Amino acid sequence: MDTGIEILAGIDDATKCPCIGSIFIAGVVADERLVEKWRKAGVKDSKLLSRKRRDELCRIIRSTALTTSIRHIPPLEIDDKSLNLNSWEMVAFLKLLRNLHRKHRFSRVIVDNWEVSTELFFRRLELLTGRGMAPLLQEKAVLIPKRLHRNIEINPEHQADKNHVIVGAASILARAASDRQYDRYRKLYGDFGSGSPGDPKTRYYVWKHRNNPTPIIRQSWNTYKTLCRLDDFGDDYTQRKKNGDRR
Structure with missing residues (x-):
């Protein structure tokens, strides 16, 4: 029976700027009443x-959400320039959307837009789900849903x-997953x-290695490329100031 209460999804990413580790993207599905409870609990x-x-x-989100899902883009994929x-x-995003929808149906998703405009977001979506990209995606063993996004308001x-x-809730899940990855990485890699x-500590780590x-270092980042050219880490500050390095 239709209760008139909307069920929707929220999707967000985390740790896109760091030069260490994966980019995480998380999704959560909830109804309007649950979202209001999260708001009162301090979700943002x-x-x-x-x-x-x-x-x-x-913990609150994971235990009360209708469903959640998390994916990550590892450094090896980030550095693979066959796709930007x-x-x-x-x-x-498309894989996450499919996984969420399989677990619990919803008709609308709000996503934190990583593109510069809504137009570019949908242009990229259509490009990646079009026939022209099929050979490359098949070569990379990347299987993405082709029609699901047409049945959901994005x-x-x-x-x-x-x-x-609801997007704040997704951002919390994504960031918490990154925190846990960093905990594991510190035990394994120092x-x-x-x-x-x-x-400076991160930059020294990248320079030292x-x-x-x-495998946790994003080698396509300017941070790594800049530090690779330095024989003396003491030159890092001068080099950064000269190049205006932001990664």
């Missing part, structure tokens, strides 16, 4: 929360994690700092 953009609070809210980063993210929006609680390109990079 993960960037505005401490790790302790993110972990608390992550925005295209890899669209592939992850609302890409900039700053959706700030404007919509202390790399925050993972941010602006963190420049000749034999660990």
Whole structure:
């Protein structure tokens, strides 16, 4: 029986800027009443929360959501330039959308738009689901749903994690997954700092491993490319100032 209560999905990514580890993209499905409960519990953009609070809210979201799903784009994929980063993210988005819809039906999804405009978002979506991309995706063993997105209303929006609680919930799941990955990585590969390109400890880690990079380093980032050229890490500050490096 139709209760008139909308069931919708929210999708967001996390850790797109760091030079260490995966980019995570998470999705969550909930009805309007549950979203309001999350709002009262303090669910919002993960960037505005401490790790302790993110972990608390992550447990609440995972235990009460109609369904959740998380995917990640590992450094090896990020560095694979047969597709650019925005295209890899669209592939992850489409796979996530299919996984969520298989678990629980919904008619609308709000996604934090990583493209510069709504027009470009849908243009990339149509490109990747069109026939022209089929040979490359098949070669890469990338299987993506072709028609599902036509049956769901997709609302890409900039700053959706700030404007919509359900997207904020997705951002919390994505960031918490990244936090857990970083915990594992530190045990396996040592202390790399925050993972941010602006963190001196992270930059030193990348520089130290420049000749034999660990698999957690995004080698296509300017951070790695710049540090590879330095024989002396002490020259890093001068080089960054000169090049205006932001990765």
